[in-house]
Amino acid sequence: MERVLFGDNQFFGVNHSSDEKARAQTIRFQEDDAIMAVLDTAIDEGINTFMCTTHDRIGDICNRIRGNEKYKDFKIYPCMPYAHKYANAVTELGYLGTIKQFVPGNIFTTFAKGGLAFMKKDFNELARLMIDAEMKMFKGIDTPVIWVQNVITDLLLGLGMTDFLVTYYNHIKEKYQAEPGFITMNLPLLLDTLEKAGIENPTICASINKVGFRMSGGIKKYEKVISQKRCRLVAMQVLAAGAIPPKEAFEYVCSLDGVESILFGASSRANIRQSKSIIDGNSVLVHG
Amino acid sequence: MIRAGIIGLGKMGISHCAILGAHPDVNLVAVCDSSSLVIEAFNKHSRFKCFTDYRKMVAEMNLDCIVIASPTKFHAEMVHFALDHSLHVFCEKPFVLNPEDAEILATKAERKNLVNQVGYHNRFLGTFNEVKMLLNMQALGEVYHFSGESYGPVVLREKGSTWRSQKGQGGGCLYDYASHTINLIHYLLDKPVDVAGTQLKRIFSNDVEDAVYSSITLSNGLSGQLSVNWSDETHRKMNTQITVLGKKGKIIADATEVKIFLKEANQLLDLKKGWTIKYLTELTSNVDFYLRGEEYSSQIDHFIKCITTAETNNKSSFRTASYTDQLIAKLITDSK
Numbered sequence A: 001m002e003r004v005l006f007g008d009n010q011f012f013g014v015n016h017s018s019d020e021k022a023r024a025q026t027i028r029f030q031e032d033d034a035i036m037a038v039l040d041t042a043i044d045e046g047i048n049t050f051m052c053t054t055h056d057r058i059g060d061i062c063n064r065i066r067g068n069e070k071y072k073d074f075k076i077y078p079c080m081p082y083a084h085k086y087a088n089a090v091t092e093l094g095y096l097g098t099i100k101q102f103v104p105g106n107i108f109t110t111f112a113k114g115g116l117a118f119m120k121k122d123f124n125e126l127a128r129l130m131i132d133a134e135m136k137m138f139k140g141i142d143t144p145v146i147w148v149q150n151v152i153t154d155l156l157l158g159l160g161m162t163d164f165l166v167t168y169y170n171h172i173k174e175k176y177q178a179e180p181g182f183i184t185m186n187l188p189l190l191l192d193t194l195e196k197a198g199i200e201n202p203t204i205c206a207s208i209n210k211v212g213f214r215m216s217g218g219i220k221k222y223e224k225v226i227s228q229k230r231c232r233l234v235a236m237q238v239l240a241a242g243a244i245p246p247k248e249a250f251e252y253v254c255s256l257d258g259v260e261s262i263l264f265g266a267s268s269r270a271n272i273r274q275s276k277s278i279i280d281g282n283s284v285l286v287h288g
Numbered sequence B: 001m002i003r004a005g006i007i008g009l010g011k012m013g014i015s016h017c018a019i020l021g022a023h024p025d026v027n028l029v030a031v032c033d034s035s036s037l038v039i040e041a042f043n044k045h046s047r048f049k050c051f052t053d054y055r056k057m058v059a060e061m062n063l064d065c066i067v068i069a070s071p072t073k074f075h076a077e078m079v080h081f082a083l084d085h086s087l088h089v090f091c092e093k094p095f096v097l098n099p100e101d102a103e104i105l106a107t108k109a110e111r112k113n114l115v116n117q118v119g120y121h122n123r124f125l126g127t128f129n130e131v132k133m134l135l136n137m138q139a140l141g142e143v144y145h146f147s148g149e150s151y152g153p154v155v156l157r158e159k160g161s162t163w164r165s166q167k168g169q170g171g172g173c174l175y176d177y178a179s180h181t182i183n184l185i186h187y188l189l190d191k192p193v194d195v196a197g198t199q200l201k202r203i204f205s206n207d208v209e210d211a212v213y214s215s216i217t218l219s220n221g222l223s224g225q226l227s228v229n230w231s232d233e234t235h236r237k238m239n240t241q242i243t244v245l246g247k248k249g250k251i252i253a254d255a256t257e258v259k260i261f262l263k264e265a266n267q268l269l270d271l272k273k274g275w276t277i278k279y280l281t282e283l284t285s286n287v288d289f290y291l292r293g294e295e296y297s298s299q300i301d302h303f304i305k306c307i308t309t310a311e312t313n314n315k316s317s318f319r320t321a322s323y324t325d326q327l328i329a330k331l332i333t334d335s336k
Helices: A019-028 A032-044 A056-065 A083-102 A105-112 A116-121 A123-138 A150-159 A162-176 A187-196 A219-227 A246-254 A269-287 B011-021 B036-045 B054-061 B072-084 B099-111 B126-136 B172-188 B294-308 B318-335
Strands: A004-006 A049-053 A075-080 A145-148 A179-184 A203-207 A232-236 A261-264 B002-007 B026-032 B049-051 B065-068 B088-091 B116-118 B143-151 B192-201 B211-218 B223-229 B239-246 B249-253 B257-262 B274-279
Touching: A004 A269, A032 A056, A032 A269, A049 A056, A056 A075, A056 A123, A075 A123, A083 A123, A083 B011, A083 B036, A123 A162, A123 B036, A145 A162, A150 A162, A150 A179, A150 A187, A150 B011, A162 A179, A162 A187, A179 A187, A187 A203, A187 A219, A246 A261, A246 A269, B002 B011, B002 B054, B002 B294, B011 B026, B011 B065, B011 B294, B026 B054, B036 B049, B049 B054, B054 B072, B065 B072, B065 B294, B072 B088, B072 B099, B088 B294, B088 B318, B099 B116, B099 B318, B116 B294, B116 B318, B126 B172, B126 B239, B126 B249, B126 B257, B143 B172, B172 B192, B172 B211, B172 B223, B172 B239, B172 B318, B192 B318, B211 B318
Parallel strands: A004 A049, A004 A261, A049 A075, A075 A145, A145 A179, A179 A203, A203 A232, A232 A261, B002 B026, B002 B065, B026 B049, B065 B088, B088 B116, B143 B223
Antiparallel strands: B143 B239, B192 B211, B211 B223, B239 B249, B249 B257, B257 B274
């Protein structure tokens, strides 16, 4: 993984500190051209990995990138699923209706014949079908790491359904020949759980910041786990939704030996350049 | 360890299930759902004992507490049953369909000294608690108006086939969305007692309303507006906002930030003249297990803490939820 990964929250109106800022961003990025322009800027500034959710609009971005010489070294790290799409569908359509809507039609009808009975027999197969549905938009794109979103990771973690995390892990390795990644808000618990399930040195993305925001169990527990280097770690929410000034925020996370990559999102060239250069400047010492 | 069971594994039930499953003081032992698909999945992939009959679950599992997250029309019957078996009860919102049942159940739980809570999670949000503190400290002086709003993208097309789209079952924007807004108004300002000019609007649903607009009066005489719409796709997810206007200034708050405008600086509260913005990051403390917002974990923590410390002064009790149910009934009557 590259040291710096570029995120997508700013494009889709996700802002953990302000719904108002989120709305302004939604307005700014309603055309794909606006998103592409920022991605081009990130590439100019030396960032070649885009970590993004499987939002419908990413499909359009993929169409622009696919086969384009300009993006031949550009990588996408998909994060699945875009949870609100499913959560709203469950409220409106129920579980079965949601499965019907999102599992591709032709695949669904193959087991719709046996209907419910088929699904009940093999929930892991259903999970694999849903992963494949989410991955469709990335066909022909370089996706060396494929992530499962924190709401799913942590849901399965809380439910104790570790076998689905293993199913995910194996399916991504086997079918996509990619590294499976787990996004989580509960790093210490997840790491213990994955190791118990036989997954060694997993790739994990977690909230890591100087003020301890969304670091479940507390910052001390996190720092201890990070220093043990039991996983390949991506730090997200490094700025704690803007609560920490960039220099201080990146210096802290760069000082943690055990963090491999840092994820951040920004909309302007100035912010992208500043963040990248602070990370690069502070990484030389630690990573040589 | 508190022995817990869950009835209903829909969106909220599953969320509670994961939070309880990871809770250090809780031993979640059983789950119950009427859907064979869901129960089969839990049977095959979870460690919980699975039931399709909640009475059987209660009879067999020696529970201390129960989380009820079934469709609203079943709440009253299930809560009665749980209280009869001396279980502490966490019930999803809205509490019950008939406000008289709400009062009976609140009294019953209080008499039996059982912990009773309804899942109004906004009461556990850092931003709204900041607003409550500011109002208690008279930051705005005499308050003369409020507005409570919730918007989100639930029903965006003319279809839908769950209990939430059916009349008389606790579906519709009024029960599902507006209950949150009403309950929050109560939590921050005072008990809502009267309504006027209510409009329940159907936008895409055939059988239930998709939007609720009304004027509300609180028991302290303060009046304000309620505006709720679950067919608004300009919001990525449910967004609840409260605005309070007073003679000394104004507060606008949602789940992520509190914006305070003061005509004059308030030294006691360390607020300057003009705008002060406070963000969730500084107003929220860490939880032991995070799933989808600190408030969902915090409300369960609170419920468990009320049980372990024998404290029945619950922050979101049946009693407070019964006032929300009463107001919902008044909104329905007023709209006719």
